[in-house]
Amino acid sequence: MTGITGTSTGMTAYPAAVEALDVRKTYGSGVAETVAVADITARFEKGRFTAIVGPSGSGKTTLLHLLAGLDTPTSGRVVIDGTDISTLSDDELSDLRRDRIGFIFQDFNLLPYLTAEQNIELPFTLRGRHPDRQAIRGIARELGIENRLDHKPREMSGGQRQRVAVARALAGNPAVVFADEPTGALDVKSSRQLLAILRDMASRRGQTIVMVTHDPNAAAYADRALVVRDGLIAADIAHPAAVDVVRVLEQSAEPANTEAGVR
Ligand SMILES: Nc1ncnc2c1ncn2[C@@H]1O[C@H](COP(=O)(O)OP(=O)(O)OP(=O)(O)O)[C@@H](O)[C@H]1O
Ligand SMILES: [Mg+2]
Secondary structure (H helix, E strand, O other): OOOOOOOOOOOOOOOEEEEEEEEEEEEOOHHHOEEEEEEEEEEEEOOOEEEEEOOOOOOHHHHHHHHOOOOOOOEEEEEEOOEEHHHOOHHHHHHHHHHHEEEEOOOOOOOOOOOHHHHHHHHHHHOOOOOOHHHHHHHHHHOOOHHHOOOOHHHOOHHHHHHHHHHHHHHOOOOEEEEEOOOOOOOHHHHHHHHHHHHHHHHHHOOEEEEEOOOHHHHOOOOEEEEEEOOEEEEEEEOOOHHHHHHHHHHHHOOOOHHHOOO
């Protein structure tokens, strides 16, 4: 199912890994209705690293969950690798997520009764495959958790747990990585290491990265920053410098510019 390129500017130099087409998500109804994602059209090209920034409550996590097929839009469509995911059965969708997608969640989602290494190996275990121990050790070393691999999550600090969750998301070599505040619990050095790894995954390995962050310095590692405000894309910044991101975020009192949509 190619040919779904319904974006406003239509620049299609790279194939899309993920596309949102008029995606909307509301909670509740009537006067109690909350519009979490108002109407977003965006394409995420293969091998590119996109940061999603915006104020608290602007709809970033909701958008990420919709893009990853973890949540269903109220209206609109999400297309992953050319497939409209609403056409997939539950099993097909979970296979797609398991085989193609890595997630780094805000709350880590580690299993408490498994060691760090077993947690990291989960994407392999769930697929009935042998873990690539060498690759896993390499990722653990890069993230500075190689001496914590036999610890349970409760025996680790918040930042170490976050790095285990990152290693798990990356170990299976997913085509697309969705990360929600992956540097939120990390110190400056660990943040830089993680961002360098994500940068490298996109540049050298052609993996697609979509990362929600509050940190303009983290967004500056990306090829592009989408600024979300009130459930809409307020700006789309190419090669974002931290100062550009700060400037756009500071304009949040002004009405959102829906023209700025997609690239
Ligand atoms: N399950 C839900 N039920 C009702 N409202 C929800 C639900 N999930 C999110 N919302 C609302 O949708 C809006 C967007 O939430 P979302 O979590 O996407 O924001 P966010 O940009 O990720 O914020 P933060 O930066 O604080 O993580 C918020 O107003 C939130 O209260
Ligand atoms: Mg959030």
